[in-house]
Amino acid sequence: MAVPNVCIMCPNLVCRKILSVPPECRGKTVRCKNCGTNIRVPAKDAPAPAPADPKAKSAA
Numbered sequence: 104m105a106v107p108n109v110c111i112m113c114p115n116l117v118c119r120k121i122l123s124v125p126p127e128c129r130g131k132t133v134r135c136k137n138c139g140t141n142i143r144v145p146a147k148d149a150p151a152p153a154p155a156d157p158k159a160k161s162a163a
C-alpha cells in the first residue's frame with residue numbers, strides 16, 4: 104500500500120505554495136521549489152490544535 108505524500112504549505116507569506124513531499128522527507132528540511140525557502144517537514148501529521156485552556160487567564 105502506497106504511503107501518501109506529505110502536504111506542507113510554504114511558510115513564506117508571499118509564496119504559500121502547497122508542496123507535496125514524499126513521506127521519507129519527514130523530519131527533514133526541504134526547499135520550496137517556488138521561492139527557495141527551507142521548510143521543516145513535520146515528523147508526524149500535525150495534531151489537532153489543543154482546545155483553549157480554561158484555566159488560562161482566569162483572573163476575572
Ligand SMILES: [Zn+2]
Nearest residue numbers: 113118135138
Ligand atoms: Zn515558497
